[in-house]
Amino acid sequence: MSSDSPNPSSTHRDPPHSTVPRDLAWVLALTLLAAVFSTAFDVSERAYRWTRGLERFQLDELPGTLCVLSMGLAWFAWRRYRETRRELAYRRALEEQAERLLADNRRLANQALQAQELERRHLARELHDELGQYLNAISLDAARIRDLSVEHEPEIHRVSLGLMQSASHVYRQIGGMIRRLRPIGLDEFGLPSALEHCVDGWRERLPDASFSLTIEGDFTGLSDTLTITLYRLVQEGLTNVSKFASKSRVEVFMVRAPREAHRDRRSEQHDELIDEIVVTMVDDGPGVDLDAPRDGLGLIGMRERVEALGGEFHMASKPEGGFLFCARVPAHAGLAEPVN
Numbered sequence: 292m293s294s295d296s297p298n299p300s301s302t303h304r305d306p307p308h309s310t311v312p313r314d315l316a317w318v319l320a321l322t323l324l325a326a327v328f329s330t331a332f333d334v335s336e337r338a339y340r341w342t343r344g345l346e347r348f349q350l351d352e353l354p355g356t357l358c359v360l361s362m363g364l365a366w367f368a369w370r371r372y373r374e375t376r377r378e379l380a381y382r383r384a385l386e387e388q389a390e391r392l393l394a395d396n397r398r399l400a401n402q403a404l405q406a407q408e409l410e411r412r413h414l415a416r417e418l419h420d421e422l423g424q425y426l427n428a429i430s431l432d433a434a435r436i437r438d439l440s441v442e443h444e445p446e447i448h449r450v451s452l453g454l455m456q457s458a459s460h461v462y463r464q465i466g467g468m469i470r471r472l473r474p475i476g477l478d479e480f481g482l483p484s485a486l487e488h489c490v491d492g493w494r495e496r497l498p499d500a501s502f503s504l505t506i507e508g509d510f511t512g513l514s515d516t517l518t519i520t521l522y523r524l525v526q527e528g529l530t531n532v533s534k535f536a537s538k539s540r541v542e543v544f545m546v547r548a549p550r551e552a553h554r555d556r557r558s559e560q561h562d563e564l565i566d567e568i569v570v571t572m573v574d575d576g577p578g579v580d581l582d583a584p585r586d587g588l589g590l591i592g593m594r595e596r597v598e599a600l601g602g603e604f605h606m607a608s609k610p611e612g613g614f615l616f617c618a619r620v621p622a623h624a625g626l627a628e629p630v631n
Contacts, residue, residue: 318363325359411472508547514625536576566622600624
């Protein structure tokens with residue numbers, strides 16, 4: 292964790308102890324003392340002449356006693372007010388500390404995701420540039436051996452065909468690894484083209500499902516972190532469809548549009564419009580019970596990716612009622628951080 296992160300041990304202190312029993316005891320003791328004093332010295336007889344007729348019942352001493360009780364209760368209420376203010380200040384400090392720690396955790400999660408995607412990009416390039424060209428050369432050499440050995444060396448011809456098949460198989464496997472590590476066309480053609488290619492791939496894998504992709508707005512100028520996050524959201528959503536709703540109708544909607552920002556109550560800034568990107572995916576599959584515990588981490592990872600960029604992630608589903616998720620992310624997310 293960075294050095295500027297707050298240390299919980301340095302800012303934590305025990306909550307203030309309740310003084311209600313002690314203060315209440317003081318009120319009762321003072322009230323009893325006032326009653327004894329008034330009874331012994333007939334204080335109220337001198338102050339309240341109209342109560343003299345009730346002296347044989349000692350009820351004429353009640354005004355003084357009630358006066359002391361009223362003052363004691365007022366003091367008791369004042370003590371409770373001060374104690375409540377201290378408790379509120381203490382809780383507010385804890386909430387601010389929790390917000391700082393949550394912000395630090397989200398920043399660390401965002402940095403970890405950036406490092407992961409950067410490593411994936413480098414690995415994909417290495418696989419494509421190094422292994423790809425050598426496999427292509429092996430395939431070409433094997434084809435040359437095959438052509439030269441058609442009539443003269445049948446065994447060499449057979450071995451060369453096996454070598455070509457092995458090279459083609461490894462090349463296809465490496466291509467699949469590259470696509471999983473780094474989406475095809477994301478860097479060259481942009482996010483919309485990469486998503487269209489991704490959806491087309493799932494159309495081939497899931498012929499019983501129907502897919503609809505709608506993209507509106509300009510998606511140029513986004514940070515690499517935001518671009519890959521949006522792609523991974525759709526990719527993870529389609530993966531969930533393949534697991535739980537492989538025969539459903541799936542609709543993917545992505546739009547970039549302005550939204551009115553919420554004004555900070557502690558500042559005097561006026562409301563302003565900010566660009567945000569909304570990604571929505573819905574299917575009419577069997578749905579899930581969101582309150583039930585789940586083993587997978589896909590939805591948790593989606594939420595963490597979005598919230599690490601300062602966005603919001605919401606889900607809605609019920610058994611036999613389909614599944615929907617909606618992510619809202621500021622379009623400027625990740626631009627303040629260096630992108631390699």
